[in-house]
Amino acid sequence: MSTIKKIQAEIVEDFGMFDDWMQKYEYLIDLGNELAPIKEQYKTEDNLIKGCQSRVWLHAEHTQGKIIFTADSDAIMTKGIVAILINVLSNQAPKDIATAKLDFINEIGLKDQLSPTRANGLVSMIKKMKLYAIAFNN
């Protein structure tokens, strides 16, 4: 099992423990609060992914064959999901990121939040993470 797959399995397991939406949302809020901060200098217009509802900043660095993502959002629930995506895709090889299937999103019941109609910037964030991976892979 690849690392990305393994991390996804762990996340699915974590979410499996919650009985209701409140626990799930509280967990997301915690994850959002615990997300390692992005460096202020990277919170630029270029790194901003504008959603209609919330905004996401994403920065990528390529070191020692891996991509390190840092990110932030102005909405804490969005930031919680951002934290999960960072957990799954950061510190991985570009090739693995580019080809990763993010099946866990459906399994943890956050499909709605990651649908293009939600306009919270998350779909564009995944797309951008993959684009970085493709660019760094070449």
Added chain:
Amino acid sequence: MLDISKIRKQFPILSTKVNGENLVYFDNGATTQKPQSVITAESNYYQNENSNVHRGVHFLSGLATDKFEETRITIQNFIGAKHSHEIIFTKGTTDSINIVASGYRTLLNKGDEIIISELEHHSNIVPWQMCCEQSGATLKVIPLLDNGSLDMIAFENFLSENTKLVSVSHISNTLGTINPIEKIIEKAQAVGAKVMIDGAQAAAHISLNMQSLGADFYCFSAHKLYGPTGVGILYGKEDVLNELPPYQGGGEMIKEVSFKKTTYACLPHKFEAGTPNIAGVVAFKSAIDFITELGLSNIAKYEEELLQYATEEVLKIEGLKIYGTAKNKSGIISFNINELHPYDIGMIVDKMGIAIRTGHHCTQPIMERFNIPGTARISLAVYNTKEEIDICINALKKAKMMLS
């Protein structure tokens, strides 16, 4: 006195459960729910009356045309227009504004000025920017005061013989401010300008009389008046509409077509090219009947009571700030709680069955004015209750607790 529980029974969707909770629908500024009579009228049209309008000699075409035109007369009476041909059916408020703005591209020249305001919906900003870009006219923007009302002194200073058109909303969709449109119309027309009023948020809440109001154009959408989506009204004074060039070419809007010269049909058909949303127009009559039966003044009185109650109650939440505190306000409350992001609040109360709108509400200049990313917005309709407000307040308190 309105019997609200009886009114609620007419709206099938209000008994929806969301996440196991009763739906509390507070997003009426975006669109209202539909009473059974409107739903029935729309489906009855397709079952028993469907045909194209104004085009056939046969029985059904005549029936569809009669029904379609019946709504026009109903709207004429509803807004106190002088003639029924001053009522143009459109796709919605946005479409109505675009029809006028597009016509003005050829009517305006460099040096002419259009005035709008800082509290406008994007659909009453962008069409005028496009109009200015193509005509060379200049756009002037009436600034907002801190309480969300228009700076009328600035407005009067803008007025000159160069002012050709003023377009402002009757009620702000974000702040709830009821603008002093009577005064705006009077002052603008005194310098020879035409006035367009965006009544999207007003027509379901304030009774209108075009003849006494004197606006040159007034527009609104059926779906914010308990009617179907995809139908709007553009009212224009007869002579003003006659001067306005047509927006789209096609069937129905012509008098004669030849390759040498085509002449346009009379009002209202000049602005109604193509097959319209006939079913929607027909069903819109049932929505107006619903409002008229309750009485707009009764609706306004009840909503005012709800607004007052909701305002008092939300302000009990510590750290909650309301944006838009003008003296003259409609049933819209835009707010933020401390530094919490409105999107987070909206997501949490949604899980408790409460539908509120969050974001910039298509009014980014207002957000910029108050330096906020967005607001959460409660917008009321006649079927809402004080109990629902209580449920919402509790949900907001819970959201605040979870997020703080």
